[in-house]
Amino acid sequence: MGLVTCAEILASAEAGGYAVGAFNCNNMEIVQAIIRAAEAERSPVIIQASQGAIKYAGMGYIVALIREAAASASVPVAMHLDHGTDFQQVMLCIRNGFTSVMIDGSHHPLSENIDITKRVVEVAHAVGVSVEGELGRIRGVEDEVRVSEREAFFTDPEEARIFVRETGVDALAPSIGTAHGRYRGKPELDFDRLAQIRKLTGVPLVLHGSSGVPGEDIRRAISLGVRKVNIDTDIREAFVAEVRRRLEADPSEIDPRRILGPAREKACQVIREKIRLFGSAGKA
Numbered sequence: 111m112g113l114v115t116c117a118e119i120l121a122s123a124e125a126g127g128y129a130v131g132a133f134n135c136n137n138m139e140i141v142q143a144i145i146r147a148a149e150a151e152r153s154p155v156i157i158q159a160s161q162g163a164i165k166y167a168g169m170g171y172i173v174a175l176i177r178e179a180a181a182s183a184s185v186p187v188a189m190h191l192d193h194g195t196d197f198q199q200v201m202l203c204i205r206n207g208f209t210s211v212m213i214d215g216s217h218h219p220l221s222e223n224i225d226i227t228k229r230v231v232e233v234a235h236a237v238g239v240s241v242e243g244e245l246g247r248i249r250g251v252e253d254e255v256r257v258s259e260r261e262a263f264f265t266d267p268e269e270a271r272i273f274v275r276e277t278g279v280d281a282l283a284p285s286i287g288t289a290h291g292r293y294r295g296k297p298e299l300d301f302d303r304l305a306q307i308r309k310l311t312g313v314p315l316v317l318h319g320s321s322g323v324p325g326e327d328i329r330r331a332i333s334l335g336v337r338k339v340n341i342d343t344d345i346r347e348a349f350v351a352e353v354r355r356r357l358e359a360d361p362s363e364i365d366p367r368r369i370l371g372p373a374r375e376k377a378c379q380v381i382r383e384k385i386r387l388f389g390s391a392g393k394a
């Protein structure tokens with residue numbers, strides 16, 4: 111079917127009231143796990159690569175892998191840059207065929223975040239690429255944040271309204287209590303804030319740090335306007351746990367295919383479960 115933009119995928123999700131998984135990849139096996147899961151569930155899918163993933167695999171390799179996944183699949187696939195922080199890097203991704211980019215200016219003050227996001231939107235939209243912005247800081251679980259300071263990182267709904275109006279982003283990633291990586295305790299999501307942000311911006315919202323968030327919370331977030339759900343850690347864990355298990359089961363194994371093949375299958379199972387949870391199964 112080939113590549114489509116995130117904006118197209120999210121417009122259908124908006125109309126259908128479901129969300130689409132955006133799954134992080136670093137290598138061929140994970141790209142294959144994602145596309146096999148999407149095909150098996152007849153679901154649109156967003157395959158995303160972070161700057162770290164691009165550095166690890168190489169721009170040419172990662173683009174070729176995702177392009178091949180899209181070309182050989184019969185479901186809509188978007189190739190998305192996850193957490194682009196640098197204008198040049200985002201431009202390079204657009205030039206190399208990404209159909210959607212995230213510009214994460216959340217570490218800047220509001221006006222600078224608006225400036226850099228607006229510059230990206232101007233170029234990206236001119237060439238038919240969609241843009242996700244981030245406002246408020248989405249933490250890593252490793253960042254020590256005192257409870258009293260927790261909400262200082264959250265997105266202010268009024269600022270979100272201004273940010274979306276000024277930048278013209280296609281989707282917004284707000285900070286409402288999720289964090290990247292494995293949670294130590296139960297994540298506490300601020301659903302009222304999420305509802306308010308949705309009401310004031312009207313754009314599809316993106317939930318980052320979604321690994322380890324209970325299914326009922328994910329469903330509630332989707333009912334309040336989340337249309338893209340980012341998953342990395344749950345895939346990494348399933349993949350690496352199987353690699354470990356295979357190596358322990360047979361320390362003399364030297365064929366990488368016998369180690370990575372089963373790991374790919376475990377990752378695929380996790381992704382299929384997520385797709386069903388998000389409500390996008392059968393929508394392609």
Ligand code: G3H
Binds near residue numbers: 193342
């Ligand atoms: O949000 C971050 C993603 O999990 C990607 O992580 O920068 O280690 O590739 P990474």
Ligand code: 13P
Binds near residue numbers: 192290340342343
């Ligand atoms: P997790 O690794 O917590 O699933 O977060 C993924 C993410 O938000 C990628 O942008």
Ligand code: ZN
Binds near residue numbers: 193248318319
């Ligand atoms: Zn993220």
